[in-house]
Amino acid sequence: MLNLTYYYDQNSSRLEVSGLPDLSLDGNNQSIGIISSWKLNITGSIELEGKKEHLLDLMRTLYPYSQSYLLGARPTIGNSTSPVQIEHTDTGHKLTLRSSRIEYKPLVIYLDDAELVDLTTCLDKFKRDSRVKFDIKDFSYEHSTTDIFRKYELNPSKLLPSMLGITSLILISALFMFVPEKDTDLRIIEDNKFENIEKS
Structure with a gap:
């Protein structure tokens, strides 16, 4: 079966998503209906990869954090047991990724403001891609980068x-x-x- 790979670039971030078409959805063999793997490159950090659930966890955490931060708050999203946690520090943003396998230590990535925007925008391009038929709106956030920056304009x-x-x-x-x-x-x-x- 045809394996599809699409790329989403935004300055310091690049997301690569691979998957298979689900012909039962619309009969289009150029649309990803089943995500098999993904890779994320952030300049200055190691390459990240994982399953569909890991990507969704990242988006669940990053979107509300970016929105809150751009509106002036300094939140911490996630906790010490969450698959993904992000918090504000004196030097920027601390992103912690935890594997479900206890033998792997948590991976910590530090982002500055520009890298945070790049990563959020990169994920947003993936979320808005009409070629991806997988329903990624199955969780609580409904914020896109456009919505975030629109609200940012209203920041007191x-x-x-x-x-x-x-x-x-x-x-x-x-x-x-x-x-x-x-x-x-x-x-x-x-x-x-x-x-x-x-x-x-």
């Missing part, structure tokens, strides 16, 4: 400079309300001069 910390600018403009405008216009000053001076002349 990002709007703060604009809010300060508007507030400053209002304050300056209010101050000018208490400053007499130049024409008014000249009129008062002229009137005072006229009064002084009459008195003299």
Whole structure:
């Protein structure tokens, strides 16, 4: 049977997904209906690979973390027993991957902000690929990279400079309300001069 492999690249990340077509879905032999394996390359790290469930675990963890982080939170998704855990550190983002086999030690990868965005975008390209017929929306998250960045635009910390600018403009405008216009000053001076002349 035909084995299909598709690649998803985003700067520092590259995801390779292989699988078989499921002709019972739409009869298209160029669409992956059964994922057999995947590989993930992150610049500066070793190559990751695993089964379908491992990829889903990664997406389940990474999507809500990326959303929360871009909205200003510093969450920890997963725990010491989770297959995938990610948390914020002083130097970036600590991604921990744990094998179901106890003889393998957890693999730890440190990502900076740009690498986190690359990895999330890379997974998002896979999620949105119409050639993949496998239902990957079978878990709780419904956030895509587009949704994340749309919400990021509404981040109050990002709007703060604009809010300060508007507030400053209002304050300056209010101050000018208490400053007499130049024409008014000249009129008062002229009137005072006229009064002084009459008195003299």
